[in-house]
Amino acid sequence: MSLLTVDAIDVGYGDFQALYELSAQVREGETLAIVGANGAGKSTLLKAIAGLLEPTAGSITFDGKSLSRVPAHQRVRRGISLTPEGRRIFASLTTEENLLVGAYRANPGPWNLSRIYASFPLLNDRKDRLGTNMSGGEQQMTAIARSLMSNPKLLLLDEVSLGLAPVIVSQIYAALPSITAEGTTVLVVEQDVNQAMRVADRMQCLLEGRTVLEGVPSSLSRESLAQAYFGI
């Protein structure tokens, strides 16, 4: 069954409308990748699901319940965790403190400090380092691990590869199977279409706030994706 149903939402920032009657569905246990160019509305969709933005029309249903008027901080308890664009690591906290803050409203589940350190040994080596002193890759890994600490049912990953070297990006994506193996449903937003095709069960391509193409990666040709991506 569908864990998340986004039904025809309009979302905007002030006078600017970013999403137009956008719908999306994520089934339990699957990985959906949302791709699209800059300004297509990908991050806006994730923010609306996480509760940082409230849709002006349409509805979002998670785990059978409406998320309408549920404040962002309560959505963590419901099982939604967003790893935000730009990592947003707490700069004056150490790696370990960042992870502990991630567990502030944790649900019961497989992820805890020792499990995180076993899956991401690098973080164990860096646990006393301040957020501000971490490299971009370390920050991204910490940000994902911090989200996992709340044991989400749905993990929202926003632009994981942004600003990172390709080798670091593939290291981070290599951890994704161990996350989905726990039954965690994942929704990734990516500009890097190739990366998205490798990890996703299903893909949805956005253009200027609307869905222009969707399907399983194997059914999508590069030409049709390129056309959808750039709107040509």
Added chain:
Amino acid sequence: MEWINAIIQGCLLGGLYALLAAGLSLMFGVMRIVNLAHGVLAITAAYIAWVLVQHTPIPPFATLIVVVPVMAAVGYVLQRGLLNRALDQGSLAPILVTFGLAIVITNLLQEIFTVDNRSIQIGALETDSIRISSDLAIGIFPLITFVVGIVVIVGLQLFLSRTRTGRAMRATSDDRDAAVLMGINNRQLYAIAAAIALGIVGVAGVFLGMRTQFNPGFGDVMLIFAFEAVIIGGLGSLWGTLAGGMILGVAQVVGAQAFPAYGVLFGHLVFLLVLVVRPQGLIPKAVNS
């Protein structure tokens, strides 16, 4: 020897200033609110203690049991009812709100208690001292104040670094939206921080009232001293606030030793000197978000 005496007395006075400044530092650190009503709220605490001592058999130090919870409750309600809303309107609104609040409370205190000087009598403790040598003595009451100041600041620091709520406060201070994504209800957390800050203001106010005479206008002076302690030490650092309070105290007392009428002026001069030479303060927060 009289100079050593002045330095010791200054350090002890600094404990009181640090106590006064700790709440200001916490509110700025967690929610970036510059609370201009801080000084007059300390004076309000002193008046509550004064009323209790005048009209009930409660001994002066025991008034803390009433004053601290009352002030903490005031802080909680103030944050939830007023300052959280003000924060939604941008960073200038809370300053204006606390400025207005300071004027309202000062005038209320004048209306109720007149502008006559009051003080909380602590009997023999006022003059009791430990004699170290023939010309050096440490007052018991200033020593108690100093120890309380240290204990409060160390306790607050431990709270912020070791507890779940304290960690959440530091995270919110770094990045509010990211903290919300961790499931942190920042409004609730702000209210808790304000309750702690005003609880500490309550302690500071009671000790202030036992140390010197006060009147409703005294809050302005206390606000300036608290500000100077915070700025000298470096914004966002409690250890800095402690150091800043002591430097301010020493400057005032040593200054008064040299020029008896101008002690407070020396405090201001040291403050200005720090602003010129080291504007980030002595122990600035390691990270500025």
